[in-house]
Amino acid sequence: xxxxxxxxxxxxxxxxxxxxxxxxxxxxxxxxxxxxxxxxxxxxxxxxxxxxxxxxxxxxxxxxxxxxxxxxxxxxxxxxxxxxxxxxxxxxxxxxxxxxxxxxxxxxxxxxxxxxxxxxxxxxxxxxxxxxxxxxxxxxxxxxxxxxxxxxxxxxxxxxxxxxxxxxxxxxxxxxxxxxxxxxxxxxxxxxxxxxxxxxxxxxxxxxxxxxxxxxxxxxxxxxxxxxxxxxxxxxxxxxxxxxxxxxxxxxxxxxxxxxxxxxxxxxxxxxxxxxxxxxxxxxxxxxxxxxxxxxxxxxxxxxxxxxxxxxxxxxxxxxxxxxxxxxxxxxxxxxxxxxxxxxxxxxxxxxxxxxxxxxxxxxxxxxxxxxxxxxxxxxxx
Amino acid sequence: xxxxxxxxxxxxxxxxxxxxxxxxxxxxxxxxxxxxxxxxxxxxxxxxxxxxxxxxxxxxxxxxxxxxxxxxxxxxxxxxxxxxxxxxxxxxxxxxxxxxxxxxxxxxxxxxxxxxxxxxxxxxxxxxxxxxxxxxxxxxxxxxxxxxxxxxxxxxxxxxxxxxxxxxxxxxxxxxxxxxxxxxxxxxxxxxxxxxxxxxxxxxxxxxxxxxxxxxxxxxxxxxxxxxxxxxxxxxxxxxxxxxxxxxxxxxxxxxxxxxxxxxxxxxxxxxxxxxxxxxxxxxxxxxxxxxxxxxxxxxxxxxxxxxxxxxxxxxxxxxxxxxxxxxxxxxxxxxxxxxxxxxxxxxxxxxxxxxxxxxxxxxxxxxxxxxxxxxxxxx
Numbered sequence: 001x002x003x004x005x006x007x008x009x010x011x012x013x014x015x016x017x018x019x020x021x022x023x024x025x026x027x028x029x030x031x032x033x034x035x036x037x038x039x040x041x042x043x044x045x046x047x048x049x050x051x052x053x054x055x056x057x058x059x060x061x062x063x064x065x066x067x068x069x070x071x072x073x074x075x076x077x078x079x080x081x082x083x084x085x086x087x088x089x090x091x092x093x094x095x096x097x098x099x100x101x102x103x104x105x106x107x108x109x110x111x112x113x114x115x116x117x118x119x120x121x122x123x124x125x126x127x128x129x130x131x132x133x134x135x136x137x138x139x140x141x142x143x144x145x146x147x148x149x150x151x152x153x154x155x156x157x158x159x160x161x162x163x164x165x166x167x168x169x170x171x172x173x174x175x176x177x178x179x180x181x182x183x184x185x186x187x188x189x190x191x192x193x194x195x196x197x198x199x200x201x202x203x204x205x206x207x208x209x210x211x212x213x214x215x216x217x218x219x220x221x222x223x224x225x226x227x228x229x230x231x232x233x234x235x236x237x238x239x240x241x242x243x244x245x246x247x248x249x250x251x252x253x254x255x256x257x258x259x260x261x262x263x264x265x266x267x268x269x270x271x272x273x274x275x276x277x278x279x280x281x282x283x284x285x286x287x288x289x290x291x292x293x294x295x296x297x298x299x300x301x302x303x304x305x306x307x308x309x310x311x312x313x314x315x316x317x318x319x320x321x322x323x324x325x326x327x328x329x330x331x332x333x334x335x336x337x338x339x340x341x342x343x344x345x346x347x348x349x350x351x352x353x354x355x356x357x358x359x360x361x362x363x364x365x366x367x368x369x370x371x372x373x374x375x376x377x378x379x380x381x382x
Numbered sequence: 383x384x385x386x387x388x389x390x391x392x393x394x395x396x397x398x399x400x401x402x403x404x405x406x407x408x409x410x411x412x413x414x415x416x417x418x419x420x421x422x423x424x425x426x427x428x429x430x431x432x433x434x435x436x437x438x439x440x441x442x443x444x445x446x447x448x449x450x451x452x453x454x455x456x457x458x459x460x461x462x463x464x465x466x467x468x469x470x471x472x473x474x475x476x477x478x479x480x481x482x483x484x485x486x487x488x489x490x491x492x493x494x495x496x497x498x499x500x501x502x503x504x505x506x507x508x509x510x511x512x513x514x515x516x517x518x519x520x521x522x523x524x525x526x527x528x529x530x531x532x533x534x535x536x537x538x539x540x541x542x543x544x545x546x547x548x549x550x551x552x553x554x555x556x557x558x559x560x561x562x563x564x565x566x567x568x569x570x571x572x573x574x575x576x577x578x579x580x581x582x583x584x585x586x587x588x589x590x591x592x593x594x595x596x597x598x599x600x601x602x603x604x605x606x607x608x609x610x611x612x613x614x615x616x617x618x619x620x621x622x623x624x625x626x627x628x629x630x631x632x633x634x635x636x637x638x639x640x641x642x643x644x645x646x647x648x649x650x651x652x653x654x655x656x657x658x659x660x661x662x663x664x665x666x667x668x669x670x671x672x673x674x675x676x677x678x679x680x681x682x683x684x685x686x687x688x689x690x691x692x693x694x695x696x697x698x699x700x701x702x703x704x705x706x707x708x709x710x711x712x713x714x715x716x717x718x719x720x721x722x723x724x725x726x727x728x729x730x731x732x733x734x735x736x737x738x739x740x741x742x743x744x745x746x747x748x749x750x751x752x753x754x755x756x757x758x759x760x761x762x
Contacts, residue, residue, distance in 0.1 A: 036665035037681075076455075077662075261667065268664040278660040280456075282649050283416035283678040283693070292674055296665040299417075299681050302643070302650075311665070 007138065008055040008116035008201065009048050010109065010123050012221050013041065013068075014092045016061065017127075017161075019247035022369045023347065028064040029245060030126040031071055033330050033348070035258045035268070036298035036313045039071055040245065042276045044126040049078040050272045051134035054085035055116040057109060059219075062093040077275045088112065092219070099215070106212045109220075113201050113208075121204050123197040123221055129243040129254060130194060131272050137198050137236045144234035147203040148224070150175075151196040153238045154189045161246035165193035165225050167235065175235060177228050194238060195221050241266040252345060252365045255311050255328050259294055281314050289320065298331070305335070322352075326362070330370075343380075344368060384499025387520055387577070389428045389436040390491075392484050393421055393447060393508030399629045402750035403729055407446040409628065410508030413712045413730060415640045415649070416680045416693045418658045419450055420627060421508040422457075425466075426656045428506075429457040431516035434464030435498055438508070439487045441471050441480065450659055457657045469494060483598030489587045495580065503583065505576040505600065511636055512624040513647065513654050514575070519618045523577045529613040530583075532556060532605065533575035535620045545571035546601045548617050556615040559605050570617060573624060576600060582613070623647040634727055634746045637693055637710040641678055661713075663697050671702055680713065687717075701736075712751070718758040729753060 013030040023032060030041040048056060060068055068089065074081040090108065098105035113121060120141070122134060132151060141149035152167050160166060162181040168191070169175050177193065199207075204220075211223055241263055243254035258264050268274055281300025286292060292307040298314035305322035313331040318324055321338040332349040335341050339352045343360035347370040352358060357377045360366035366378055393410040403412055410421035421438070428436050436459060440447055447468075454466035469491050471480045481487035488495070488505070495503065502523070504516055514533070523531040534548050542563070548570045549558040560566070586607060590597040597603045608615050623646040627633045639645055649656060663682025668674055673688040682697035687704030695713035700706065703720040711717070711728045718736040725742030728749045734740065735756025740747050749755060 261669075264664070264667065273662055274664075275662055278662075280655055280657050280660070282656075283680040283695075284666065285643055286674045286677045286679065287643070288676040290675065292668045293672060294670040295668050297668065297679070298665050300650075 003117055004119065005138065006116075006118040007051060007053045007120045007122050007134065007198070008113060008118040009053050009057070010112075010121060010220060011041075011044055011048070011056055011058045012123070012125050012219060013058060013060045013064075014219060015125055015127050017246060020245070020251060021248075022367055023248060023251065023345070026347075026370050027067040028060060030060070031067040032245065032251065033313060033328075034129065035255055035264075036296050036311050038274060038276045040129060041068070041071070041126045042274055043129050043131060044124050045078040045080075046272065046274045047124075047130075047132050047134055048122065049080075049275060051122075051138070052079075053122060053134070054079060054082060055112075055118065056080065056087040057090065057112045058087060059090045059092050059095075062091050065089060065091070071277050073277065077278055096217075099217075104212055106208045110205055110208055113205050116201070119201055121199055121201045123195075123199065123204075123224065125195040125221060127245050128194045128196075129241075129245065129267070130238060131240055131267055131270055131274065132194070132196060132238050133272060134198070137196075140236050141198045141234060146232050146234040147200050148228070148231055149198045149234040149236055150228070151194045151236045151238050152191040153194060153242045155192045155242070155244075156188070157183070157186045157190045159244050159250075160190065160192050161244065164244065164246075165195070165228075167191040167193050169235075175228070175233050177225065191235075191237075192242075192244070193225070194242070195225075197221075197224060199224075240270065248345070248365065248367060249363065252328065256309070256326070258296065258311065259309060264296075279314060287320075290318075305337075327365070347372070350374070384501065385435050386500065387433055387502040387504050387516075388495060388498045388500035388580070389433040389504045389506060389516070390488060390495075391421065391424050391428075391436060391438045391506045391508045392487060393438050394441040394481055394487060400633065401630060402748050402753070403630070403633075403727065404443070406443055406751060408440055408443045408508075410440075411443075411447040411450055412509075412627075412633070413695060414511065414627065414633070415637065416678045416695045417713075418656060419447075420511065421447065421450070422656055422658045423511050423513070424506045424508055425451070425454075425457045425459070426654075426658075427512075427514050427516060428504075429459055429657065430654055431514075431518075433504060433516055434459060434461070435500075436466045437469050437491065437494060437498075438466060439469045439481070439491060441487075444468070444470060452659070456659045467494065482596070483602070484600045485587060485604045486596070486598045488583075489591060489597065492584065492587070495584075500580050503578050503580045505574075505578065507574045507626075509628055510573070510624060510626055511640075511647070512573075512620075512622065513651075513656070514620060514622070514624075516575075516577075519575075520577055522618050523616070526616050527614060528577075528616040529579050530605070530608050530615045531577045531618050532615065533573045533620050534570040534617045535573055535624055536569050537571045539566065539569045542566035542569045542571060546574075546605075548572060550617050554617045554619070556605075556609060556617050559601075559609055561601050570619075572601065572605075573620060574600075575620075576605075577618075630727065630746050630748055634710060634725075637727075638691070638708065641676065641691060641693060661696055672700075687721075695730075716758070718756070723747075733758070 160180040284301040287304040290303045297312045300315040304320045305318040308325045316333040322335040325342045329346045330348045333346040334351045338355040340357040344366040350368045351373045625636045666683040669686045672685045676691045678693045680696040686702045687700045692709045701719045706723045709726040712730040714731040717734045722739045726747040729751035733754045735758040738756035
């Protein structure tokens with residue numbers, strides 16, 4: 001077998017954000033639900049699987065892996081359960097502990113890279129929702145002949161979080177980078193780094209060893225961003241759909257814009273399919289008295305009430321006389337008879353009791369945490 | 383040491399009564415209920431009843447069936463001590479092993495069954511819609527020391543002459559079997575579900591064929607032979623939803639019954655799930671102009687028209703101005719603008735152009751798999 005185009009991947013899921021609470025109280029950003037049936041990590045994993053990358057080293061924070069294993073299972077949905085296909089899940093804090101003990105804390109990553117026998121490695125996270133063709137990036141990477149290629153998208157700067165990386169290019173094409181909050185002068189469009197890189201594996205191994213010798217901290221994407229200016233970095237502009245999940249509001253908006261069929265088609269019906277966990281649900285039932293317009297629904301739902309401009313995840317119920325508008329209902333959510341839900345996010349298995357109203361605002365959607373039973377009205381005052 | 387009970391699903395029916403819908407696919411592979419194929423019910427019943435070793439006996443148009451069943455993973459039948467094997471007719475030195483009937487098909491697969499070495503064999507049809515606990519039936523079979531147990535259900539007496547009718551004594555021992563009797567003596571109809579002690583059945587089949595008394599069908603030959611020789615043959619009574627969907631009318635009727643949330647089949651019961659192969663598709667998109675009432679809609683559907691009292695399977699595309707009523711639309715179908723579909727079954731991946739009318743009046747209208755009707759102005 002010719003391995004000259006083979007890629008391995010290091011998928012880092014250690015970013016966290018206070019601004020996403022309470023949604024991230026029970027799960028990492030990677031397993032946040034998206035558009036009725038996906039999780040954010042599906043987009044990274046699908047990009048990898050569409051490029052036939054089947055050796056993946058994932059890192060998560062301590063205590064955040066339960067929903068990850070529940071979602072990944074055998075990895076079959078992303079082609080990770082084959083004969084030579086492998087995924088590994090590591091805990092970020094273990095690297096810190098090894099470092100404290102003065103041990104070679106990157107040894108497992110280096111070992112993984114050597115064993116993968118892949119000349120190229122993809123480094124990525126899962127907080128950006130996008131559908132990148134990694135084979136196309138690899139072509140550009142090989143053409144440029146540099147050690148590192150980073151992927152960016154030109155966006156309005158307010159889409160970037162404080163610590164997201166902005167790339168700038170001088171007249172000679174030389175790239176520099178800085179955090180969004182370090183920019184003194186902001187342009188209309190900035191090149192937002194999608195924390196996505198293709199690098200030469202040999203270079204990466206050397207780099208990791210160098211970092212380890214210098215006692216630097218254990219997040220590769222972080223190290224590269226901090227040190228990118230020291231290297232000659234090639235870049236690839238991604239022009240497809242992208243969302244940056246920085247806050248509850250950004251997360252809510254990223255979901256709601258899927259109701260624009262152009263975004264929906266661009267993200268989910270491109271030549272690169274997005275894979276997610278398979279569930280055995282029955283088709284969704286719409287009763288005689290139901291009234292559903294401009295909405296997405298997963299399978300296994302029962303709809304007897306009204307649903308408007310909303311995304312209803314798998315296995316949810318909207319009972320008689322209930323109204324759900326401009327809202328997200330996660331898997332197993334239940335909006336009972338006569339209840340009203342507007343500008344809200346009903347997390348997994350939460351229940352809105354009969355005749356209760358939950359009304360937020362477009363700027364501040366109300367989040368009902370996972371499994372909560374709401375028995376009193378919650379209405380935003382402003 | 384063999385397994386306790388081997389499931390054998392007879393999935394070989396040509397299904398000519400389903401017309402266009404079985405032109406290219408075997409009857410058990412015909413889609414049902416929005417995301418299932420008919421055989422999913424028998425397979426899921428096996429998985430849920432701890433019958434983890436299953437042979438699927440097939441002979442006509444097996445491609446869709448084979449690719450659907452694969453390694454059995456969707457039903458959890460791909461473990462270390464479980465498995466699904468697809469058994470097809472083949473040519474051997476003794477000649478071609480084409481199947482002449484239900485029990486002949488089992489006879490032709492004796493070497494496979496011997497390999498599994500089961501105590502009991504469970505014989506099933508691949509074309510019935512129902513939920514049943516075969517483990518409970520096996521318990522009853524063992525308790526009564528039966529040699530053969532036949533699952534039966536009560537049917538209206540006026541319809542009994544369409545079925546194989548079992549006449550029993552007070553202990554539910556079958557003393558007479560009549561295939562489609564003109565004047566039925568009882569209303570206990572065979573469901574085509576049997577549990578046999580394998581050793582005995584093997585003897586009966588091998589002896590029959592070696593003596594030149596062919597044992598082609600369970601109903602026509604084997605069961606009467608069992609009763610004649612005084613074997614312990616018992617009826618096992620089943621209550622619940624059961625439907626043979628072998629005709630267009632029964633498939634349509636059963637689909638419409640499936641739409642009813644209070645259907646006795648209770649498809650949403652999580653303790654007895656019906657499993658099926660899952661395709662990847664996006665969530666369903668119900669647009670601003672859509673009107674969906676009393677309908678089951680599968681993943682990946684895009685609905686811009688009106689859907690009433692109908693089932694849309696996965697990835698069905700319905701454009702503006704179109705009305706669908708009392709119909710079952712199979713997966714991957716594209717339906718253009720201002721189309722009217724009533725009382726119809728539309729096959730997989732069919733393409734219905736703009737302004738087409740497909741209306742079943744007295745009979746259900748049928749469009750075949752991949753059939754194209756009319757033209758679509760934005761056809762790519």
